[in-house]
Amino acid sequence: MEKLYAEIITIGNEVLAGYTVNTNATFISNRLRECGIAVKWVTTIADEPAAIKQAWTYAAGRARIIVTTGGLGPTPDDITKTCIADFFDAPLEKNEQATANLKHFFEHRRRKMTGLNLDQVLAPKGAEIIANPIGTASGLIMRRDNRVFGFFPGVPSEMKAMLTEGFIPWLKAHLELPEIHTRLLRTTGIAESRLYEMVRDIVDSHAHYALSFLPKQTGVDLRFTLAGGDAAEIGRWLEFIARIRRKLDKYIYTDQERELHDVLLEQLARHRLSLSVAESFTGGLIGDQLTDVPGCSRVFLGGITAYANEAKTELLGVDEATLRNHGAVSEQTVLEMVRGVQKRFGSDCAIATTGIAGPGGATPEKPVGLSYIAARYKDHEAVREFRFGANNRRLNKLRGAMSGLEMLRRLLREHGQG
Numbered sequence: 001m002e003k004l005y006a007e008i009i010t011i012g013n014e015v016l017a018g019y020t021v022n023t024n025a026t027f028i029s030n031r032l033r034e035c036g037i038a039v040k041w042v043t044t045i046a047d048e049p050a051a052i053k054q055a056w057t058y059a060a061g062r063a064r065i066i067v068t069t070g071g072l073g074p075t076p077d078d079i080t081k082t083c084i085a086d087f088f089d090a091p092l093e094k095n096e097q098a099t100a101n102l103k104h105f106f107e108h109r110r111r112k113m114t115g116l117n118l119d120q121v122l123a124p125k126g127a128e129i130i131a132n133p134i135g136t137a138s139g140l141i142m143r144r145d146n147r148v149f150g151f152f153p154g155v156p157s158e159m160k161a162m163l164t165e166g167f168i169p170w171l172k173a174h175l176e177l178p179e180i181h182t183r184l185l186r187t188t189g190i191a192e193s194r195l196y197e198m199v200r201d202i203v204d205s206h207a208h209y210a211l212s213f214l215p216k217q218t219g220v221d222l223r224f225t226l227a228g229g230d231a232a233e234i235g236r237w238l239e240f241i242a243r244i245r246r247k248l249d250k251y252i253y254t255d256q257e258r259e260l261h262d263v264l265l266e267q268l269a270r271h272r273l274s275l276s277v278a279e280s281f282t283g284g285l286i287g288d289q290l291t292d293v294p295g296c297s298r299v300f301l302g303g304i305t306a307y308a309n310e311a312k313t314e315l316l317g318v319d320e321a322t323l324r325n326h327g328a329v330s331e332q333t334v335l336e337m338v339r340g341v342q343k344r345f346g347s348d349c350a351i352a353t354t355g356i357a358g359p360g361g362a363t364p365e366k367p368v369g370l371s372y373i374a375a376r377y378k379d380h381e382a383v384r385e386f387r388f389g390a391n392n393r394r395l396n397k398l399r400g401a402m403s404g405l406e407m408l409r410r411l412l413r414e415h416g417q418g
Contacts, residue, residue, distance in 0.1 A: 004175065006032050007041040007063040009055050011070035011080060012154055015044050024069045024159055031163055035171060036178040036227055037065055047071060052083045060147050065171070067163075070154035072120075072137040080151060081122065081140075088142055090124035097129040098122075098138045105136055130166035132158055139166060148175070181226040181234060183241050187251040188219030188260060189406050195220055195251070199244050206240045217395060218260070218402045222248075253409060260405045261289040267409065268299040271417045273348040273377075277303040277404070278316055278341035280328065281355040281371060285401040301345045306337070316340030329354050331372050331383055338374040338381065349412070350376045351404040355386070357393045371400050375408040382411050 008028050014020040022044065029039040041063065045051045052071075059066040071080030085092050099121040120136055123129065130139030130150070135158040140151040150167050152159040171177065187195060192215045196203070203211060214221040222244065226237045245252060254263045268275055277286045287303035290296050304315050309328055312318040317340040318333055326332040338352035355371025362368045369388035374381060384407065388399045412418060 002064075002176070004037045004065060004177070005040045005063050006037050006065040006067060007043065007059040008039055009059060009066065009068040010042070010044045010154070011047060011052060011068060012044070013047050015070075016046060024154065024156055027156070027160055028067050028069075028163060031168055032065070032067075033225075034180060034182070035168060036180045037171070047079060049079060049083050049086070052080065053087050056087055056149070060145065064146070065148045065150070067150045067152070067167075069152045069159055072139070072151060072153045078137075081124070084127075084140065084142065084149075084151060085124045088124055088126075088144060090126050090142070092122040093125055094121055095123035095127065095129060095138075097131075101129070101131050101138060102136060105132075128170075130162050130170075133161050133165065134158055141167070141170060178227045179229075181229070181237070183224040183238075184255055184257065185222040185224075185241070185245060185248065185252050186219065186254045186256075186258075187222065187248060188253060188402060189410075190220070190248075190251045192220045195222075195248065199247050202240070202243050202247065209237055209240055211244075217398055250410070253406070259289070260402060260409070261286075262293050264405050264409050265290060265293050265296055265299050267412060267418070268349065269295075271412075273299065273412075273417065274301050274345075275299050275349045275351070275408075276301045276341045276345035276347040277350065278337040278352040279303060279305050280307055280312070280337070280353055281357045282353045282397050282400045282404070283307070283357075285397050286351060286353070286404055289401060289405075301347050304341055304344070312337060316344070327366070329356055329366055329370060329372060331385065334372040334374045335381070335383055338376050338383075342376050348378060349408055351408055353400050353404050355388075355396070355400055357396045357400075359391050359393065369396050371396070371403075373400060373404045373407060375404065375411050377408070377411050377415055377417065380411060380415055382407055 008025045010022050010025060015022050025042045032039055043055050045055050071078045102121055123140060128141040130141060132138055135153060135155060137153040139162045142149040152162055192213055196213060210225040212223045214223060224241050253260055279286055284305045290300045306312045306315050309323050313320055316337050318336040322332050322336055334352050334354045338350045341352060342350035352374045356362050356366060356368050358368035368391055371386040371388060373386060374383040386403055388396045390396055
């Protein structure tokens with residue numbers, strides 16, 4: 001089977017200038033990879049006809065599928081459609097499907113079309129239309145010399161809907177694509193280098209299987225991919241993954257596209273356990289993450305953000321002598337915080353954080369990133385010192401929140417509540 005390669009081309013001065021982050025390319029690459037199409041090139045170009053057409057020429061010389069985003073809107077700087085007409089020598093003409101889609105869009109929303117909107121019913125001759133379920137700009141598919149060109153508006157929500165509902169099904173219907181098998185193991189609390197060392201012998205003995213180590217600020221994802229394969233081969237591949245999983249079991253918190261706070265809430269709900277949190281340097285971030293999950297109220301009773309020493313004393317019952325003798329950033333203080341919040345809310349479980357987020361506030365004895373985090377499950381408790389070290393306030397807060405959630409997850413596992 002022919003190996004299919006793709007190139008993603010993003011048109012937009014705002015992307016080049018750094019005003020807009022190119023999240024579109026990430027989404028497109030992931031969706032194509034799931035179809036067995038490897039993205040080999042990602043190109044960003046200015047809103048200039050010569051640059052646009054040159055990019056398409058280069059892409060057609062090396063990729064089978066070329067996906068372009070940007071420049072399909074109704075304003076004068078949206079020039080992609082006229083460039084397509086020139087590049088393919090396909091004059092713009094009124095497209096009946098695009099017209100019907102646009103009329104439906106405005107009738108459904110009880111709005112009136114303007115002259116600019118009416119220009120959007122024009123499409124290059126021979127183009128196949130991709131309906132836009134949430135916007136006015138239709139997508140386009142053009143074919144030339146065994147190459148497939150897909151064109152989408154740059155608005156992420158519109159592009160995602162059109163790619164998922166229109167373009168990917170079209171590719172599956174018109175191209176011979178391999179069956180792709182994927183698995184995910186999501187880890188936290190261990191560095192990528194240490195993770196690799198733990199499984200190096202297994203990975204080296206199965207080098208023919210594709211495995212990507214994908215580090216993030218909150219942990220490392222292991223993504224396994226197998227293209228095709230008969231039942232026996234798939235069985236061997238799954239056993240390879242199982243060996244990795246057994247070796248890293250302590251650090252794996254999910255095999256799905258889920259975040260740790262979501263997984264922990266499910267774990268607590270399954271065992272009918274409640275949770276409260278006391279936060280200092282994380283500033284309510286743990287509570288914010290927990291309340292992102294629908295139905296969290298079944299588990300999460302509430303939290304206290306006690307930043308000042310007075311708040312720690314008055315709201316959490318931290319002894320003034322503890323603060324005086326050990327300081328707010330100490331093991332002794334965080335233990336009193338976690339016990340205090342658990343008592344105040346009457347929760348089964350609790351998490352507490354205290355630390356120096358930075359970039360200021362440090363001393364030689366207590367540097368930026370020094371943090372103490374505690375977790376409790378009934379009368380069982382765990383406390384750890386962390387030295388996150390980053391001179392980045394937001395990053396230290398994020399790492400602190402993640403560490404607190406992970407400490408409670410492991411504490412529950414240790415006591416039969418995994």
